[in-house]
Amino acid sequence: MMDTHYSILGCSDGSSFEEIKKRYQELALKYHPDKAIISNEQDREKFVLINQAWNVLREPDTRLKYDAELKHLESISNPLIYSTVEVRDLEYDKECNIYFYPCRCGSVYNIHKDELSPPEYLLECNDCSFCLLIKV
Template sequence: MKTHYEVLGCHRNATYEELKRRYQELVLKYHPDKQENLLPATFLEIDTAWKILRDPEQRKLYDDQLTHTQLSEQPLIFATLSLSDLYRHEETLNYSYMCRCGGLYSIAQMEVGLEDCFVHCEGCSLIIHIKCDNEK
């Protein structure tokens, strides 16, 4: 789903004047009176985006919500490590790393390949990024 900024074709840090100018350009192009073969949904998307982004309070609320959504969709990477940074358990052939929550990041030696990998903590939502250093 497009953000309101994407609908208007602007960056998130666009000024009010930039947003307004872009809105006016798009309204001229997509207004239902100007184009009868276009879907009215396009115009409504543009109008809705402008109505939210033109008001400083609504824009701040929208930006906060957008930031929250984007952060919740991205994993929280606690650290980027080399395989040699992890503790190797000789008896099980597993690697582990202690998380700040007290939980453990664990990965079996056979899961470690030639590509980088991501390992979830067993106790929280954090992730570590293990850079491949071809050590097995």
């Protein structure tokens, strides 16, 4: 799992502005090069990350945009799988060497035979956000 601005500050995406601000202040005091009792390069780098997180999360507009980016990244890493099928469940056009399968949205998944790679292949629908997981 990647570090987010929220995790850097030790907060969740549901944290209030006040909670985020409090965590930022605590961490800034702890890691600020001029405030820390012993300052090393790792702490300075941590302080830079803390400031970057605060700069994004303190403004409602930049926080909304950041939250949208996180949701987008999550949707890419956790695709909506409409169905899991085996190759034998797909319709096959011998002339074109293409497999077909109907999508729930009314569209059709299609993939060239040479594109399938074992052990499974994730195929995105062109018309909706669903994916088809094909066991090869």
